[in-house]
Amino acid sequence: MIPPLEALQRLREGNQRFASGDRSLDNLQMLTRRDALLAGQTPFAVIIGCSDSRVPVEIIFDQGLGDLFVIRVAGNVVAPSQIGSVEFAAEKFGTRLVVVMGHTRCGAVQATLEELQRPTESQSRNLRSIVDRIRPSVEGLLATELRNNKQELTEQAVRANVRVAANNLRHGSEILESLIDHDELLVVGAEYSLETGIVDFFDGMPDSG
Template identity: 40%
Template structure:
């Protein structure tokens, strides 16, 4: 696997392989030495945009066993998105040429739990925290309409809806995916096991012509 994968399938495989190393405890800690830090200073060349929840247990470079310059990371509570997030993702795709955008959520998410409770009780938190919850509630509603009932099921639904939202709002990202130059993967992380699994995929996430990952 190239150090900086150039295709969506290579980038996705590199992340999944890194997560497997993390789960096994066989981390390589790539691209974390002083020489790489110096070589990277003039310019960055990440191979993936990682849009994830701000949860402190979800440090992307650690759980995917990557290093400096590998991932362009954007994080918000509950991975809720707005203009700043969309602009940051488009910067990674258009200016840095990354071939993969990942939406990363996790089980027992506090924002999703709060949204489910707010919908049940009819009361949302005050202040800007309420704004975060309001942006997650549509995923809870969509999940319940589909017969889902648990927070972790709502988490996966929120990941799927976020991936769809990015493609629906960003014509630039949608065009890159349509051209086969980028892909979007929605991944759900398990806090205890350290594993990730694919819950949403758009584009060529598999090296095989008809890979099932692209339509997960």
């Protein structure tokens, strides 16, 4: 079992390798790891990320098979199924770090902002379910001067959405809340930059992190 801060440092180091183009993993390692993982898995971190094809979690953190328990959904929203998946990883595998990771230029967040400003009836109920989960975290921003600056509005909305999702994990499950209260689980929020390849951990970080 890897402690949360050690797991966080491992992610940071992996992301630094990725951003600098110095990835450590190769195909031979993958073949070896595949055989070793047949008996089970012990992922050291759970990542809830966006489904965007430009945000492949294992590659961004330079990790291999069995290292990360990855949950991807448009807009990195947290619904009961995501919470249940995190509970499963924490209880079954002893994973002690959860990262909710948004990214710059998120299409789901942009779609939500557009929907709030210009409602449409053409969305499917399934897409609307994603928009409705992002809506509470971003609609307050439209009441500020940010509404006049589309780029800054989107930037702030992406981070607001991450904060709300991370908070939903911290307080949406008795199992996770108990682990957090006993310092056995850390939930943090992060943003991946499509422009630089760097992940910024900005929400819920301990003072020593």
